[in-house]
Amino acid sequence: MNTFSIGLSMFGGMLVLMALRAPIAVSMFVPGALGYLALSGWLPLLSHLKGAVYGRVSVYDLSVIPLFMLMGALAVQGGLARALFDFANALLGRFRGGMAMAGVLACAAFGSISGSTVATTATIAQVAYPQMRRIDYSGRLATAALASGGTMGVLLPPSVTLMVYAILTEQNITKMFLAAYVPALLAAIGYMLAIMVTVRIHPEQAPAAKPASLREVVSYGKQVWHIALIFGMVFGGIYGGFFTATEGAAIGALLTFLITLVTRQMSRAKLISAVRTTAQTSGMIFLIFLGADMINAALALSQLPAQLADMVGHLQLSPLLVMAGLMLFYVILGCVMDEMSMILLTVPTLFPVIMGLDFFGLGMADKSLWFGILILTVCEIGMIFPPVGLNVYIMNGLARDVPMSETYKGVIPFLITDVIRLGLLIAFPGLALWLVHLLT
Secondary structure (H helix, E strand, O other), X not given: OOHHHHHHHHHHHHHHHHHOOOOHHHHHHHHHHHHHHHHHOHHHHHHHHHHHHHHHHOOHHHHHHHHHHHHHHHHHHOOHHHXXXXXXXXXXOOOOOHHHHHHHHXXXXXXXXXXXXXXXXXXXXXXXXXXXXXXXXOHHHHHHHHHHHHHHHOOOOOOHHHHHHHHHOOOOHHHHHHHHHHHHHHHHHHHHHHHHHHHHXXXXXXXXXXXXXXXXXXXXXXXXXXXXXXXXXXXXXXXXXXXXXXXXXHHHHHHHHHHHHHOOOOOHHHHHHHHHHHHHHHHXXXXXXXXXXXXXXXHHHHOHHHHHHHHXXXXXXXXXXXXXXXXXXXXXXXXXOOHHHHHHHHHHHHHHHHHOOOOOOOOHHHHHHHHHHHHHHHHHHHHHOOOOOHHHHHHHHHOOOOOHHHHHHHOHHHHHHHHHHHHHHHHOOHHHHHHHHHHO
């Protein structure tokens, strides 16, 4: 068996293990170790394993992940979501479908401090969904809006997935953060337009508008000062060059903890829960890192990434056609894998392919940032795309009175806006790179 066949066998073995419900880290590690053994033998495999774990977990840049996750966990336990939703609802309640739009905006705002799609969706939905149903929103629109809005946690800083991509491709995390803002803004606008069109075509899915008074808007606005403070301190400091992303994450975690203490939203039990959640999720991510490192090392030995890049180059296909094909591949892969595993597994293999192609004359750094935003955008789509759609499953667990089929029907307008946004980002890389060039 030649090296290329061994590389393909490793990839196939990983998919089989995933289909058998083996843990993602195990599904990557076992085929990788067996492939490495077949390619190099026992002694090189043992030599690789001897330093692989320390080499991965001792990387300073990776400390940004648990720190931002702790900040998000403290925000979840500190009850910051309700104030965000109430303020957004006071602003948008004057429009039909305004509460659904408020849910989308609250997801965007909470995602910008939690860094987690799952935490954003689950937290905002627990606050917003009961209120939406109480005033006669249809289950289809309510669940679809919140499931779709929650996907912005993948793209908005401090997205863990975004940071992992930056670390894997050796990109500046601050620049990756900046590249994500305009695409995230386009996502929020697209989702709100989807709601507006839906309630215009089907007015029975949302009740009549109920505008809030100026006094109510001001009152609710005063309750979100702490969220604005966290965001301003952390990301203002990072973008202003006062501290690194890792230092900003540590400051953000401390500031969030102090604010929850001042507002009397934090208890000993909640603090323990936040720390435990951070430790468990960080452990899972680092184990996936180790599994991905193993299979990617074996794939490198098999020269599969280099051979794929060479094959694509000889096909003489349009670079944009190659990119469109990769995006379709990620959508399909998203039906069976979570976004973290997809990026850890595929980026080391496909990144050299993209770097070897010419897109609008972009330099290597710009091309890396642009490709990362495209992948994260497709990850967003995968979070609500049938037949899996993790966010749809989360909403189904929280809204058991709504059949999952209804939520899938409801997300169709949101998926349409996602596809349009993806097409715009592919055709106009400047949408992702404009803010990077402006501020760096």
